[in-house]
Amino acid sequence: MLILDHLSKTYADGTRALADISLTVRAGEIVALIGGSGCGKTTLLRLIAGLDRASAGGIHLDGEGIAGPHPGVGIVFQEPRLLPWLSVADNVAFGLAALPRAERRARVAHALERVGLAEHAGRWPRDLSGGQQQRVAIARAFVAAPKVLLLDEPFSALDALTRAGLHRHLLALWEESRPTVLLVTHDVAEAVALADRAVVLRPKPGRIDDTIPLPLSRPRQPSSPGSEAAARTILASLDRSLRPEGAADRAKPDASALWW
């Protein structure tokens, strides 16, 4: 279980990126963090990954406090961040240096198989498309078998078709070990396609505005009535979160939700 306990982050320049974030994610749950840009989504993931220190509050994974990079936490950044001097297979194996060679090989081959890149194992990252590179990054994170996997808008730079394919690859990998997943996105459809719960954030400073459960069965169809209803609920909530505090709710959330 991952517990975020009254987390706050104020950067050195005084920017209040996060204020009093509390969230409990049970093991194996997929949570989508949704919010406009600048509401602290990346900051939150960096705190959980141990890359930055919180100004206040704590993070606990299965009862253990997290203050730095933790073996149970993996992250996929917004950019693939592959090491250009390593082959695809060696990139996936990057975090497995401590394992015996044979096991490392087997794990890497299996993960590449799962993301559909088995035949690209020996290529350079520069020879892959953006979507393929992001798949390698996902495989690199999964192969280390983290308890918590953080994904920071991993598909935002890709076209809708590629994105749908990657959602399938991601769920296939998740099915195997069922890690807890925190997925940052600004795409409502993505949240509905993947998550068990959507958490809507509100900017300046970043706070949790609303939590929407998504109790839909998998595999999910984006056009099913359940998915569409869930998407509408999230959109309405997002729209509210983007309005200044205290402003009266307007009657037509859908129309104004289109701009962001």
Place this chain on the structure above:
Amino acid sequence: MAAAAAVPAARRPLRLPGGRMLVGLVLPVGLALGWEAAVRAGWAQGRLVPPPSRVLATLWGLAASGELWTHVLASLTRVAAGFGFGALAGILVGALTGTLPPVRRLIDPSLQALRAIPSIAWVPLFILWFGIFEASKITLIAVGVFFPVYLGVAGAIAGVDRKLVEVGRVFRLSRLALARRILLPAVLPATLVALRTGLGLGFMFVAAAELLGASEGLGYLLLDGQQLGKPDQIVAAILAFAALGKLCDAVLVGLTQPLARWQDTARESL
């Protein structure tokens, strides 16, 4: 359609990569042959500017007598020693200032100031300190090699992508593992370019050092040709310098290129 296809076909011979290189040879080879013909026909004397045949004959003579190899070996040994010391120092100091900001603040300003001194200006001091023999020459070459290598390595380390370093942090690499698995490969291409620049400067300074006083070496051959009024020997020594420099550069590239084959740009700039 047919006409459009025919035009490139007719031009194709000129487009071959080999053909392009041959075009570059037209001017020097043409000039050399022209000069040769002019001297043979008696239109020019060729005393101060010897014709190619005489230069090649001199070069051949020097090679056959073994003299050329003595000089090549002397120059090569000096460059190797100077490049070895200079490059090693450049890499070490560059790595220190690149990774440790306090060290950079302490010594980088002094090094930048020293860099502003033309290296040849050190010669009198080096001769006083190290004598007129090998030590002063090798020191001069090492100083010439040091600065481009130092600047290249320090700049490469400063320019390492923070985002890739974070990948290492996420996987909890130790400082040593981070240096070995991320910093080192990331700075390698720029370091190789810096080493190449350093090697080129090493050859520049070996010529200078030998011109300033030596009893063997290609630079000595140059000076000897001047003092004896033998321009063919001077040109022969210049040709030998060019060939040696090019050869050493090719060896350096050949040895190091596999290390940077992952990088498109490195391949182009090497």
